[in-house]
Amino acid sequence: METKIRKPRGATPDAFELTVAQELYAIEAGSSEMRAELRDLFILAAKDMDVGAGRRAVVLFVPFRLLRRFNKVQKRLVNELEKKFTGKHVVIIGQRTILGKSYTRSTKTSGPRPRSRTLTNVHEAILQDIVYPTEILGKRTRCRIDGSKTLKVFLDHKDLNSVEGKLDTFSQVYKKLTNKDVAFEFLEES
Structure with missing residues (x-):
């Protein structure tokens, strides 16, 4: 279960993130067809958001380098997670970094801020x-x-x-x- 969520050093997952990680592990263990595809996948964070009118959504943040692999199984994975979290929509988003306008590179790697x-x-x-x-x-x-x-x-x-x-x-x-x-x-x- 700990392999399904990886936080930055020093950060510990909260109760909701552990629940999501447990459900991901259960989906991987329960489905033989998805087992190979989900084996190496993990999330960085999970948020339970209020989206108005008494409805909620589960937002999963995944590493950008794994986003394409999540997209391959996204339809089936989202359907399974929406069954587990009844009445909540599930959204998968890649974790990206924003560099400010004042970003300067070190002398070793010169060049402008990447688009x-x-x-x-x-x-x-x-x-x-x-x-x-x-x-x-x-x-x-x-x-x-x-x-x-x-x-x-x-x-x-x-x-x-x-x-x-x-x-x-x-x-x-x-x-x-x-x-x-x-x-x-x-x-x-x-």
Whole structure:
């Protein structure tokens, strides 16, 4: 069970994170078809978020280097975890690092800040992770007169049935992680 959650040195997992790690271990032990795929996978953190209207979501933070392997089994893993955590949606997000504008490299490794570590790129990647496996077809930023901004995200219409019930959860999780408003819509097929 301890192999399913790895915290930074000195940090200990809380009770909820241990529960999630235990469920991941149970899924791995109980399913022979997922055993090989889940054997080397682990999470870094887990959060239980309130997404409004008395609903909650489980957000799993995984190492970025393991994110693609999680994506291969994400559909089955999310279904199993949603059965275990009744009434909660499960979202898997890759843990990424944001480097500030004042970032300077050491003399050994000179060069500018990588684009993948900028705030904008990390927030876009979080949005991709939240809606995975649905494909984002487009984005628009709506600026209101009062100065507030809302990001409109257009999703693929073929995934309407599988994702429609989770859109409120997706927008609330994104709001809590990035402090940005987002609205999801489906593009009609033309």
